[in-house]
Structure formats: C-alpha cells, structure tokens
Amino acid sequence: MGLPTLMYLVSYCQHTENRGGESWPEDTFTMVRVLLQQDNCLSGWRWWRRVGLAGWMLAVVVVTRSYAGNLMSVLAVRHIQQPYQSLRHVLDDPHVTMVWQTNTSNVQYYRSVESGIYREVREAEEAGRVKHHTLMEFFNLISTMVRPGHHVLVDLDMMLLMMTAQDFSITGRCDFYTSKERFLPVMLSMIGQKDSPLVPALSKR
Numbered sequence: 001m002g003l004p005t006l007m008y009l010v011s012y013c014q015h016t017e018n019r020g021g022e023s024w025p026e027d028t029f030t031m032v033r034v035l036l037q038q039d040n041c042l043s044g045w046r047w048w049r050r051v052g053l054a055g056w057m058l059a060v061v062v063v064t065r066s067y068a069g070n071l072m073s074v075l076a077v078r079h080i081q082q083p084y085q086s087l088r089h090v091l092d093d094p095h096v097t098m099v100w101q102t103n104t105s106n107v108q109y110y111r112s113v114e115s116g117i118y119r120e121v122r123e124a125e126e127a128g129r130v131k132h133h134t135l136m137e138f139f140n141l142i143s144t145m146v147r148p149g150h151h152v153l154v155d156l157d158m159m160l161l162m163m164t165a166q167d168f169s170i171t172g173r174c175d176f177y178t179s180k181e182r183f184l185p186v187m188l189s190m191i192g193q194k195d196s197p198l199v200p201a202l203s204k205r
Contacts, residue, residue, distance in 0.1 A: 080177065084096070084152055085180045089179075091121070096150060097150060097152075098129060098151075098154050099130075099131050099132075099146075099153050100154050100155070101133070101138070131151075135155075139163055142164070142167055143167070146176065147176075156184055157178060157184075158186075164177075190202050
C-alpha cells in the first residue's frame with residue numbers, strides 16, 4: 001500500500017501533470033497485477049511513475065523467486081523428526097531407552113550424584129531404561145537399535161559425529177542427528193611413566 005500511496009501523492013503534487021483519470025485505487029490495482037504476475041499497460045505514464053513501477057517489479061521478482069526456492073527446497077528434502085534435543089526430552093519419554101558407554105567416568109558420576117537431572121538418569125537405569133555397551137559395539141547399535149527409534153546413544157559429541165559420518169559413508173543416507181544440548185564434559189589428560197622427568201613438565205602445563 002505504501003508505493004501506490006506515494007505515487008498518488010507525488011502525482012497530486014505535480015500540478016502540471018494530466019493524470020488522465022488515474023487515481024490511487026487504480027495505482028493499487030496496478031501493483032496487485034504485478035504481484036500476481038499479470039500483464040499491464042504503461043501508456044501515458046510519466047517517467048517517475050515508470051521508475052516506481054520498475055522498482056516494484058524488481059522487488060516482486062526477488063520475493064517470489066525466494067519464496068519459490070524455499071518452497072522447492074522444503075518439498076525436495078526429506079524431513080527427519082528430531083524430538084530429542086536435550087537429556088530432559090529423553091527422560092520425559094518413557095518409551096525410549098538410553099545407551100551409555102560402559103565403565104566410564106560419566107556412568108560413575110550419574111550413579112553417585114544425589115540430586116539433579118543425573119539422579120533421574122540413575123533412577124531411569126534402575127527402572128531398566130539404561131543399557132551399557134562398549135564403544136566398539138556402538139557402531140553396530142546405531143543400525144540395530146537407534147535407527148528404529150526406540151534407543152538413543154549418549155556419548156561424546158565427537159564420537160557420535162564419527163559414527164554418523166561412517167554410517168553415511170556406508171548407506172549414503174543421513175538418518176541420525178545430534179542434540180542441541182551439550183551435557184557431557186570432555187575429560188582428556190596425559191599420563192607418563194612413574195618418576196619420569198616429563199611428568200612434572202606436563203603437570204605445569
């Protein structure tokens with residue numbers, strides 16, 4: 001509505017211009033015809049009205065092409081549901097089972113805490129909603145247990161990305177995703193031989 005109003009006001013200020021019966025509703029109808037990609041006639045229009053219409057046509061082309069491109073991408077890409085974006089989402093769904101790496105510090109941690117969300121993980125384990133497997137078993141579990149949708153893997157982000165990348169290389173499909181929430185700390189350290197002179201140097205750094 002802004003452009004036809006501006007064109008009408010400019011035309012109204014042009015006292016020497018003969019509008020030929022054109023009015024603000026007609027200008028609006030002309031802009032709507034451009035938006036609907038219908039034909040139009042510009043006979044008798046002043047140069048500034050033609051420039052205004054050309055600018056409006058350019059804006060319409062950009063908007064319509066962008067919308068068409070976004071619509072095409074949405075319809076062409078297969079949608080994969082991502083219901084679990086946090087540990088809370090997993091705990092609130094009684095139909096999903098968590099798979100943790102066995103004998104890790106993270107498992108020992110949630111088994112020892114007395115409050116918070118990790119205590120709820122321990123309670124879920126007591127209710128049979130937590131399984132433990134070795135890291136090497138994870139590569140097979142993503143196809144046999146995670147792909148059907150009733151299990152989720154809980155592990156370090158870099159390990160999950162590596163497993164999903166390997167599955168994509170084998171199957172050519174991207175069926176998995178990682179949650180937006182990051183809740184497992186990465187605990188890395190260096191060790192050396194006892195009484196080695198390197199250990200004090202490493203400890204300082």
